[in-house]
Amino acid sequence: MENTAIIPLEARTELLKLRLLYLLTGLAGGLFNPYLTTLFVHQGIGANLVGVLMSIGTLLSIIVQPVWGLLVDRYRQTKLVLLLSICVPASLSFFYGFKYVAVIIMAYFLSIIFQSTQSPVADSYAVSAAQKGRTSYGTIRSLGSLGTALGGYAGGLYLSRFGISQLWMPFLALSLAGAATVLTLSRSTERNASAISLTQGIRELLGNRLFLMFLVACFFVNQTLTAYNSFFVLAFQDAGGSYSLVGTALLLASLTNIPSMLLAARILRSIGHERTLLLAAFFYALRWGIQWLFPVPAVMVGIQVLHGLSFGLFYVAAVEYVAQASGKKMQATGQSVFNMVFSGLGGIVGNLLNGYLFYSGGAQMMYLACTVSALIGAGMLYWINRKSKLSS
Template identity: 30%
Template sequence: MLSEQARPRQGGTILKVFIFFYFSSVGLFLPYLPLVFRGMGLTSWQIGILFSLGPLVTVAVQPLWGYISDRFKTVKRIIIGQLTVITSLSLFVFHISSFELLLSAIFLFNVFCFPIIPLTDSLTLATASKAGRHYGKFRLWGSLGFALSALLFGFFFRSHGLEAFSLCYFILLFLCLIISFFLGDASYIGRKANASDIKQLLTNRRIIVFLLLTALLSSSNRANDSFMGIFIRQMGGGSEIVGYAWTVAALSEVPVMIICGSLFARFSELRLLSAAALVFFIRWALFFTVTDPRLVVPIQLVHGVSFGLLFLCSVSYITRMVPDRLRSSGQGLLSAFIGGIAGIVGSTLGGVIMSSLGPRYLYASCAAIALAAFFFYLHLDRVASRSVK
């Protein structure tokens, strides 16, 4: 029989394996799906619409998934159900030729796909707390999985084309489904969450202001997620450069994940977020000037400081601001803003700007957003510091 110390350690190991393989599937999906859509003959505007569906669904259903998780005190069973659905859909949804049918299929797919990451975050926070470890030590395995997947599939698609995309995606999702049965579940203390708890969360002015500002900054990152691969292709780069760019970005998150505990001990989340916004501004300004697709790769080295801090600080701030019984609801609400609202703005407006003005104006807009967020975070940090005093 396992000792009490061994059980959390074993559960943590299985969770790390799950995170690695699920983010490997994201490392296939996010960099190369825009290229798959482009190969199907879709325009930048249509691709932007398709990529905005996920965020739209996130806004609509993610808080509901989080509430269901908190209400029934389970994360594992919900993740298993969601993986079962998207694994089945992945075999045929990316072969639909009609844009109208593709819209409907992608919408259904996203209802079950997009909530998996915030629910996994909720499970990771609970597991890390029980094991006495920091969240970042678990989440770095997602960065490693994403990086390895983006790199290897870049080489694979360069040699064999994108025709095998859906089969590769199915295999990774099926592995995740198998692993999910061996996950531990999140433990909840106290009464179940109810509707009044959610109302209290949604009327907390401090939380909502933070979420709106973070969604603003995240919208610039989501625009880049949707169109960086196309930007590289327009400059003459191949699939392998797209893979390199995403791999470098994901690997750059790892050092930030490792030292995030020390950073949080020295600086507030708002101060770190202002630093992240400033780095985003520099990153998008450099993209604005690039004419050689190979230069995108070294610029991606700052992704870890920009997006890595944005993500970790947001998760930490919301975790600190909500009670334990609303852990999944809090992460679901965060996802609705930085994944949902930000994704709608970034993908839709990004698609319009790409189609009408081109990538230079897209990255100029992203830089302006990041600079505005920098000053807003500094202001919020000063206000928070004065309230503590």
């Protein structure tokens, strides 16, 4: 927790606004995103085509994220880009209610182009505000996890009363509330234009060997998360679990992010970024290893308490590590490149690999491969930690 007695009022106000922004966008995303594939199928798009659309969307987000980051760093239009990343997808969600496949696909791809920059740009804003407010990025990001958990639950309640084609209405309302919060944010982080060219900045960032190794480690660690995001429900049912227990497991996993992200500041101060990343990677491996060894529904529910210690802790430490490695001039670019590897490439390869493993050898083969992958990432992070010690 920050010491409010020595933090300027402007910085405290900015932190409050950003926490509200993460809560509102978390609510909007948690309410809408989990049901998007179901909405597409309901509107007449075949399940096989939906999978293709999602893959193309992920690839598109990988392509546009660094472009947005470079534009933000060059022209210092953080607020404008953040507004667009919230308002455009929210407005386009109206078109998902049309029973025209071409209209839905066009709206979806345009949404991806703008929405893909929301997380890295918001993170660059939050890291800067956290530093000024003498607190941790995790105390801001945890509100996003709370919003996602509550939004997913609220989405289920909404759909029990209204049709899925009307889900865009609460999504639009919550998103516009988030956009209104963005309008109140300070423009202090945008005052100085970048003194370096775009190509020079990206070359310097990717020319850092430790940073490149960090990205590769993140890929090996986070590609395993698709075993939870995409295949947990199927694996849980194969183990004999019920739908009611699935909901309990998913809610438990989301809620564990909150204390982990709040405690991240103390852990980072105590052992540093590199060791925190290594610790979180170990919890990833432990999480998958236990599910590999004990494919029992009760164990698979209980093990979700490690979601916060794996994903939640890793993500906060990684975002702050990227902020430190990127420097003030390349914040949005650094976060975009990280997000491109962490969520983009990791998501595509993870879905393809874990999907193949699940359908060819079952959940146990998938969890074993995830354990090995997380341990490889942990080994790379151990090497980074040793190198950082030698250079310090």
